[in-house]
Amino acid sequence: MIPIIDVSPLLAGATDAAAAETTGAAIGRACAEHGFFLISHHGVAVELEARLRAAAAGFFALPEDTKAQIAMARGGRAWRGFFPVGGELTSGVPDRKEGVYFGAELADHDPRVRARLPLHGRNLFPSQVPALRGAVLDWMAAVTRLGHAVLAGMASGLGVDAGYFARGWMHEPTVLFRMFHYPPAPADADDRGWGPPMASGPGTALTRTRVSRWGVGEHTDYGILTLLLQDEVGGLEVRSRGAWVPVPAVPGTLVCNLGDMLDRMTAGRFRSTPHRVRNVSGRDRYSFPLFLDPAWDARVTPLPGMAPPDDDARTRWDRASVHVHDGTWGEYLLAKVARVFPDLFRDVIS
Secondary structure (H helix, E strand, O other): OOOEEEOHHHOOOOOOHHHHHHHHHHHHHHHHHOOEEEEEOOOOOHHHHHHHHHHHHHHHOOOHHHHHHHEHHHOHHHOOEEEOOOOOEEOOEEOOOEEEEEEOEOOOOOHHHHOOOOOOEOOOOOOOOOHHHHHHHHHHHHHHHHHHHHHHHHHHHHOOOOOHHHHOOOOOOEEEEEEEEEOOOOOOOOOOOEOOOOOOOOOOOOOOOOOEOOOEEEEOEOOOEEEEEEOOOOOEEEEEOOEEEEOOOOOOOEEEEEEHHHHHHOOOOOOOOOEEEOOOOOOOEEEEEEEEEOOOOOOOOOOOOOOOOOOHHHHOOOOOOHHHOOOOHHHHHHHHHHHHOHHHHHHHHO
């Protein structure tokens, strides 16, 4: 059972230190046992959620060639924009989803942009859905604030002070946001898990037409913390204690899960848990993950006194240990990005 945690004692203005400590302990248990939990009483306005959902639905309802006007290839090194169904890979297999990549909105004169850091820059927004820009940027700001509050609770659960993350690897976090649309999975998938062909949209460098029955296959997130708004359709599953467990779609909650860098930071005490999505509802599914991750140049190392587990590479879904990485967060992320969008990475980043 995925726990639901009331995080209101962690939010700005909360004054009950004992309640905050209790919440931190609950977060710590959830991180150690599941790597996933739901957060309630998170303080993000219902009206903002409604704006985001409406604007996203408006965008994904556009014709394919219209959506392709903001294709990722046009975002350059900032790595922003739209990709069609089948345009993103998980373990080399095209996902049955389409989406839009966003990130922190940075002006051309920002030092990170002038230094040509990948995944930094301006977003691409469609002129046909003018409400999308405000909804996305307001949502990112609100959920980023929430994420820092949750990190303070995690710090408490780890036995370090609440400001530990903010002073260290998260002093200038990498903030990325996605909008995803999952068409229903086919009932006639073949024995390899492939569904019938789907046409990719024009205006992109990605033209694969054979896509998986999975909206997204088994994977872990890369960074520190993911905060996800899902809809009532469901389909998200997490691998917990050796079994696949549905993550319920509870109104008024956000899903919180951990990434590889938090696993590395805690030497495996908090695990980045594999998860996947398959939409068998017969309806369209929409989800909105925000990734709150380390500063681009941060070198994430284990907390003092923690040693990584010996069995990490054998027990992880990809047989690759996060504990052997010896570089910056930016280097780790780029290595992952190269596998997710290999064609675009070759054309834009490399």
